[in-house]
Amino acid sequence: MALDRVISIADLKRMARRRLPRMAFDYVEGGCDDEVALADSEAAFRSCRLMPRYLVDISRKDLTASAAGQSFSLPIGIAPTGNAGMFRHDADRLLAAEARVANVPFILSGASNASIEEAMAVAPEHCWFQLYGTRDPRLAEDMVRRALGLGVKVLVVTVDVPVTSNRERNRRSGFSHPLKVTPAMIFQAATHPRWTLDYFGHGGLPYMGNFRPYASEGASPAQVADLFVEQFPPLTLTWAFLDRVRQLWPRKLLVKGILHPDDATRAVAAGADGVIVSNHGGRQLDRAIAPLLALPAVHAAVGQKAEIMLDGGIRRGSDIVIARCLGARYVFQGRPTLYGVAAAGRAGIRKALEIFAQELGTILAQIGCPRLDDLGPQFLAQVPGVDR
Numbered sequence: 104m105a106l107d108r109v110i111s112i113a114d115l116k117r118m119a120r121r122r123l124p125r126m127a128f129d130y131v132e133g134g135c136d137d138e139v140a141l142a143d144s145e146a147a148f149r150s151c152r153l154m155p156r157y158l159v160d161i162s163r164k165d166l167t168a169s170a171a172g173q174s175f176s177l178p179i180g181i182a183p184t185g186n187a188g189m190f191r192h193d194a195d196r197l198l199a200a201e202a203r204v205a206n207v208p209f210i211l212s213g214a215s216n217a218s219i220e221e222a223m224a225v226a227p228e229h230c231w232f233q234l235y236g237t238r239d240p241r242l243a244e245d246m247v248r249r250a251l252g253l254g255v256k257v258l259v260v261t262v263d264v265p266v267t268s269n270r271e272r273n274r275r276s277g278f279s280h281p282l283k284v285t286p287a288m289i290f291q292a293a294t295h296p297r298w299t300l301d302y303f304g305h306g307g308l309p310y311m312g313n314f315r316p317y318a319s320e321g322a323s324p325a326q327v328a329d330l331f332v333e334q335f336p337p338l339t340l341t342w343a344f345l346d347r348v349r350q351l352w353p354r355k356l357l358v359k360g361i362l363h364p365d366d367a368t369r370a371v372a373a374g375a376d377g378v379i380v381s382n383h384g385g386r387q388l389d390r391a392i393a394p395l396l397a398l399p400a401v402h403a404a405v406g407q408k409a410e411i412m413l414d415g416g417i418r419r420g421s422d423i424v425i426a427r428c429l430g431a432r433y434v435f436q437g438r439p440t441l442y443g444v445a446a447a448g449r450a451g452i453r454k455a456l457e458i459f460a461q462e463l464g465t466i467l468a469q470i471g472c473p474r475l476d477d478l479g480p481q482f483l484a485q486v487p488g489v490d491r
């Protein structure tokens with residue numbers, strides 16, 4: 104399938120699947136255990152129904168939205184995704200560049216291949232940084248200082264990885280970090296020559312850029328990856344970590360991976376400016392509640408005091424509308440732009456964002472609500488788990 108025939112995010116996913124060897128596709132697509140949380144996140148959106156209003160002047164649509172004090176062209180940004188270089192060489196910088204073109208935020212993962220320095224050079228206004236706690240707290244603290252020195256506007260602390268999860272798809276398909284050369288791996292590489300040429304043509308395993316400064320001089324990418332595995336996850340992380348980050352970081356601070364309203368309250372009490380309601384794309388706790396279903400309680404708890412954002416399962420413009428009706432001021436997506444970068448590089452990322460923008464505009468017109476700010480529960484007919 105060529106990119107000009109792609110008309111939906113599902114098409115882009117099919118295109119990515121064709122280009123990627125199985126272990127890379129499984130890495131982007133997979134959840135953990137039985138992939139219940141993964142399926143639930145999308146299903147939650149699909150079981151909501153909209154209540155349209157007609158004979159409304161929809162000639163002037165406005166898709167602009169603000170998040171963490173910045174104004175963006177769309178209410179959907181790019182979530183942090185580690186190891187994106189597995190899908191295409193330099194994927195982090197390609198994502199950053201397209202975020203800048205589309206004027207949406209790009210959250211660089213703490214486990215990215217590009218370093219904060221490299222990503223900020225590409226998109227200084229659009230690149231936010233996602234921080235993970237490290238076993239040696241000096242590493243995470245130094246990353247905060249680096250981000251501060253570089254002028255990063257928003258720091259996102261991810262809290263939903265207390266322990267490594269059981270990613271069975273990865274285990275079955277032979278994914279490892281670094282990749283091990285096995286007969287299955289050689290077969291996958293041989294049957295996906297475009298990916299193989301790109302990946303191995305650029306030297307194979309890319310560095311984990313943010314950890315490189317903490318490895319010994321001249322360390323190989325595999326040695327830096329080992330350092331990451333030694334440092335993460337730290338197991339001892341508590342709210343004290345967030346307090347410490349708040350002391351070090353004077354700019355906007357978001358906490359990602361919140362599902363319980365009391366955790367949202369705790370994060371805001373610690374000085375967070377907002378929370379991202381998320382279950383890590385169904386990749387951490389397999390029986391975790393779907394983000395959309397957790398949203399109303401989080402909104403009730405901190406909606407007046409903090410910015411509420413959400414990610415997980417957004418595949419259509421209507422999903423953005425539904426999340427906003429339930430109180431998410433901004434949303435993020437992870438996999439769709441990764442399908443894009445895997446399928447067609449920058450043009451694929453652009454395509455994913457264009458599809459979201461186009462679908463969003465159409466749905467707003469369909470329901471008779473040309474302004475995002477006017478979206479609310481009055482446009483929802485049915486929400487699972489919520490009495491209406």
Ligand code: FNR
Nearest residue numbers: 182183184185212261383384414415416436437438
């Ligand atoms: C992620 N996610 C993630 N989150 C995070 O805070 N730090 C990270 O390094 C990663 N890494 C990562 C890798 C890959 C391949 C995926 C697919 C996801 C989770 C991500 O930020 C986001 O929460 C989900 O991707 C949202 O779900 P959707 O949009 O993919 O359904």
